[in-house]
Amino acid sequence: MRTGIKVFAPATVANVGVGFDILGFALNEPGDEIVARFEGESGLKIGKITGAKGKLPYEIEKNTAGVAAQALLDAIDYKGEGISLEIRKKMPFSSGLGSSAASAVAGVMAVNELLKRPFEKRDLLHFAALGESIASGSYHLDNVAPSLLGGMILIRDSKSLDVHRIHTPRGLHVVVVYPEVSIHTKDARSMLKETISLNQHIKQSGNLAGFITGLFTSDIDLIKRSLQDVIIEDQRSHLIPNFKEIQSAAMKNGALGCTISGAGPSIFALCQSTFIAKNVEDALSNIYSESKVNFKIYSSPINNDGAIKF
């Protein structure tokens, strides 16, 4: 078997409390690995999947990584040697950490690298979003863009791929806890009210603008005052075990903010230092341990690299 190209694409925290559908950032871990290698005479296939407990389809057109990679091959009208993907699933499904986005990103980037970069990294966004839409049911970039590009990403508009890196202060650290209950993005979305009050909009706008201003100016106190979601959190948090307790413990231990990651059930806590993050991590672990909730916990700076070949 030929060696191939190995790519890692990181998990991501979408929405970030105040930026529903428009903000996301990347973590150092968890994430997915995909290996792409030349194999066979023609066509794309998924040769192997590990870590998915049989939950991921081998059919290209049903697999997020497959769809993303095929979209790239179609775009260049690829007629070369066959390509095989090996998917090493290393993160939980339906966790609110952009699992399907990470696979889509890793798949298309691995093929792009294997073919010696017919596209710039940023130009892979569209293909990855096509792949991710198979799982999520809609074309959106709030996980795909940060997983690919890294950093804190604003998605002004998905359709036109209008995405921008937002400066983040040095030292920010994130604790993410995933209680092992499953929430599907489609369900979590359909339960949201279709309207909000103008007052909620005004308050959330102030917080969103404050959060972004705080990031650009490294105003930690402003970030903290701003990181409060008055729209989505109340509608979804009852699906998440011990949510209020977790949030309260994170804040008591010095987090800048703590709310739902993506559609949940994962919860993220943004911290201004690794020291504070360690305290938060311990407090959150204790709560789920005592409540006998199975969970995984991750601690990471904001990942500014995004997907990488390694």
Add this chain to the structure above:
Amino acid sequence: MRTGIKVFAPATVANVGVGFDILGFALNEPGDEIVARFEGESGLKIGKITGAKGKLPYEIEKNTAGVAAQALLDAIDYKGEGISLEIRKKMPFSSGLGSSAASAVAGVMAVNELLKRPFEKRDLLHFAALGESIASGSYHLDNVAPSLLGGMILIRDSKSLDVHRIHTPRGLHVVVVYPEVSIHTKDARSMLKETISLNQHIKQSGNLAGFITGLFTSDIDLIKRSLQDVIIEDQRSHLIPNFKEIQSAAMKNGALGCTISGAGPSIFALCQSTFIAKNVEDALSNIYSESKVNFKIYSSPINNDGAIKF
């Protein structure tokens, strides 16, 4: 009559399209002047009002400048010599340009200067907001804060005076046209729908975040793509003569965005240079001239000084 202290407080554009109730910036003109001088044995009075065509009350407790100035005097438990204000109203009422805010700011700042600054400039915000609330019916800072402080101001939260200066790229220039029809803020507010769709919120959030990111990074194209109001404009623009025509002419002549200033009827067009602003100014003047709408037009960079003693 003693000479006194003379203060100018500028007009302001609130809402700025994408930041309903949370963004505002200051203009170089128009604006209000207030002179404060010691006169009489004790107490605050309004000695003279010019330019108001009899529309402004002399009673301290009914006058925005009077209420603002009195609030400052109460805060320091002032027992000194009498103070008289002369209000030189130099901008239109109910125009959407923060007329009452400018008077409130000028009033309190003139008294603060006369008393040799018992307060820092920024600490006058609360007093000015109290004054402005007499006219607008609510305590909010989206005109008061930029008129006092200058620049592009984010009001994350009015009650806690959580306001922040947002960087703006060099060279930005604003054309403001005021068609002489009257819209009261209270009426313009009560006509707004109390709810919006979640999709409108998402789109406006993307635009707001894009606008702020564009300002911080001097990304003129991003500012242009972002400066689109999908919530308020449609609900209010029918009150404004030739609105669509004005907007379309501004955009055709190169404006970055053009929408309602504050509660209207004034319209602002943000431009990337004075050269473009001149073209926009001419085009807008032509439309109202041909439509026989009485109007005033102003052209100004973003005013970064705010209220000044002069």
